[in-house]
Amino acid sequence: MSKFTENEREQIRQCLLTKGKELFIRYGFAKTSIDDIVQACGIGKGSFYKFFSSKEELFYYIVNGQEEVRNRLIVEHLQENLPPREMISSFFYLALRLADENPLLQQWFDEGEHERIVRKLPAHLIKDTTRDNVKTGIQFIQSLIERGVLKENDPEVIAGVFAAILMLRTLKERLGHELFPKIMDVIIDCIAQGLTGPEK
Template identity: 70%
Template sequence: MAKFTESEKEQIRQCLLTKGKELFTQYGLAKTSIDDLVQACGIAKGSFYKFFSSKEELFYIILQNQEEVTGRLIGGHLRQNLPPKELISSFLHMAFQLADENPLLHQWFQDGESERIKRKLPQHLVKDFARENAQKGITFVQTLIQRGVLREADPEVINGVLHAILLLRLHKEELGKDLFLKIMDVIIDYIAEGLTNPE
């Protein structure tokens, strides 16, 4: 197996992340093989495993590292000057919209796919990303509490509530698109009302 310098390792890793995103977006995780990934980066198949344990791990890391999604969702809402209820409602609606628009997130939310992918991942990776995402969410919530948007409450609990609502996206196909959208409108309205300070 070829030995790579640190610079080459970084270049190959970045290539796998970039080409992986392109291939997963175009063909989906199931139809993208490790052969496709290594061919796109010009490396031997055995070299792939120096960087990732599986194509699922590569997919998961690409998914977690999509800063543009986090930036649009959290950063965008921190810059908005909306009334409290509207801001939380807009945040939750945009989260669902991004899940539908983003092809990688769309794959993640397909029936049973997220659990299947997680089973193939090193558990420390799942825990590390969960902790990192929770901290980002808690920081976002703390900022909104300080601004007077959200009622004074445990930021970890509020972040958990927001996260739980987003997980409902897993049931969209099961409920049917039209009914799901109506249900989410009601839930989001109630949650936004309950979590926010009156104007």
């Protein structure tokens, strides 16, 4: 059994992430196989499992590596000079729009697909990623509290509220494409008002 050098391991890992992303976008998660991915990278199927335990794990890493989406959400809103309630509302609307525009996030937020993928992930992976995402979310929330955008509150609780709102995207198919935006309008308005207080 051949062993990879550290440099080779990094190159193969990056190839799996890059080619996996391309194939998931082109064909979708369900229609992309591990065989397709390893063939695109020119490695044996057995080598795949030295890096990822499953196709679901690879997809999870790729989705969580969507830094451009996270950066656009956070950086743009830290630079905005909007009234507090409008800033929080625009954050949620932008997040939902980016989820609808990004083909990987569309697949991740698909209700049925999301459940199937999460079920096959190692528990420690979800726990570790959630912890890291919560840490980033708390830092973002703290910056908004310091700026007076959000009322004083437990940043971890507010970060959880933000995450819960975004996960409602998984219900879009069940609630219906016409009804879902109207439901989100009401929820976002209530949450934005509750987190920022009355308009000055």
